[in-house]
Amino acid sequence: MFQYIAILFLSFISTTIDAQTDDVKPSWIELHGYVKYIQNTTFVQKIDSNASTNLIHNRLNFKFNIAPKITGRLEIRNRIFYGEQIEQTPNFREIINQDNGYFHLSHLWINEDSFVAVSSIDRMLMHYSDEKWEVTIGRQRINWGINTVWNPNDLFNAFNLLEFDYEERPGSDAVRIQHNLKNNASFELAYEAGKNKDEQIVALLYKWNRKKYDFQLLSGIYQTDFMVGGGWAGSIKEAGFKGEMSYFVPKQNALESSENFCLSLMADQTFKNDWYASITMLYNSNPTNAFLISEGVYNFNVSAKMLFPFEYNFHFTALKTISPISSFNFSCIYSPEKNTLILIPSFAWNVATNFDLDFMSQSFFADQIDSYKNLGTNLFIRSRWSF
Numbered sequence: 001m002f003q004y005i006a007i008l009f010l011s012f013i014s015t016t017i018d019a020q021t022d023d024v025k026p027s028w029i030e031l032h033g034y035v036k037y038i039q040n041t042t043f044v045q046k047i048d049s050n051a052s053t054n055l056i057h058n059r060l061n062f063k064f065n066i067a068p069k070i071t072g073r074l075e076i077r078n079r080i081f082y083g084e085q086i087e088q089t090p091n092f093r094e095i096i097n098q099d100n101g102y103f104h105l106s107h108l109w110i111n112e113d114s115f116v117a118v119s120s121i122d123r124m125l126m127h128y129s130d131e132k133w134e135v136t137i138g139r140q141r142i143n144w145g146i147n148t149v150w151n152p153n154d155l156f157n158a159f160n161l162l163e164f165d166y167e168e169r170p171g172s173d174a175v176r177i178q179h180n181l182k183n184n185a186s187f188e189l190a191y192e193a194g195k196n197k198d199e200q201i202v203a204l205l206y207k208w209n210r211k212k213y214d215f216q217l218l219s220g221i222y223q224t225d226f227m228v229g230g231g232w233a234g235s236i237k238e239a240g241f242k243g244e245m246s247y248f249v250p251k252q253n254a255l256e257s258s259e260n261f262c263l264s265l266m267a268d269q270t271f272k273n274d275w276y277a278s279i280t281m282l283y284n285s286n287p288t289n290a291f292l293i294s295e296g297v298y299n300f301n302v303s304a305k306m307l308f309p310f311e312y313n314f315h316f317t318a319l320k321t322i323s324p325i326s327s328f329n330f331s332c333i334y335s336p337e338k339n340t341l342i343l344i345p346s347f348a349w350n351v352a353t354n355f356d357l358d359f360m361s362q363s364f365f366a367d368q369i370d371s372y373k374n375l376g377t378n379l380f381i382r383s384r385w386s387f
Helices: 002-018 084-088 092-096
Strands: 029-043 050-067 070-082 106-111 115-129 133-140 172-180 186-192 201-210 213-222 225-236 239-250 260-271 275-284 312-323 326-335 340-352 355-367 372-386
Touching: 050 084, 070 092, 092 115
Parallel strands: none
Antiparallel strands: 029 050, 029 372, 050 070, 070 115, 106 115, 115 133, 133 172, 172 186, 186 201, 201 213, 213 225, 225 239, 239 260, 260 275, 275 312, 312 326, 326 340, 340 355, 355 372
């Protein structure tokens, strides 16, 4: 399925381009992307008892300029994992080969005990745009979120906060229609296909601006639920102030279904001497209270209804720009449930124009039966060459 759909898409683009006359044919194809190498070392309490994973991560982004108002995109994510941690992680291959779209556009090329290679298409779309209308069909990212950290309004493409190496975020097999109105207002209608009625999402979004605040309201059907929500973005004096909320009500009463209210509030500010700080709160009225450290980085099972598993969750970030090419960031996530704490320090260095080097760790702590313990630490070294 992976190969056939990609070939059909490229064939359609090629046929469309060839049908144009020379006097209207634009520079029709653009290519950019990157190659990353990541070394991940994981240990519990003692660093001498560790396991490692190596990742070679390549991304190819194709853009096709078909006509003045029509473009196409095909973006492919290629990853090679190797190391002893692969053998020690249950269902590792199933986790990284997941594809929650209507079409399964992921293919496991190599599946050995300690060596896995997988390719995924996470963007494959056609886009039409004029002054008032935009229509996008295909696998795309529909980002309705406002906050930086947790987005209850992000119905279509909620993402795992701990998966830091996926800046592009997942895509949906969907149709999106946008209509721009006066005074920066707009309507959006989006539909994500599902293999059955309980996997489909259809929603309407309205955005407008008033008194230097951006507002939005949305409503629709989210898989097994009816939902309504909204959000805002503005400032209080010099501090940014954003918020999102969503309320989910099951379409049918069942023992395993329940209402859920999600609220995310965020405040941030840039200070003198190149300091930036933000704090975000997430509230879930129906938490799961279940979190697997082993699946923290590669777990895709995140939704707008359950962005983090606990009732109250807090995220704090302090970033210091050291120079034009380097910065230090300290983030942490805390939840009172089980006294859960995640520490995430990182250092970013732009070594050259197209080459970056990052250092990061993720340390997990929580109450256990006998004491407060470190449940595990992930150390990451990442290099990236962009083209």
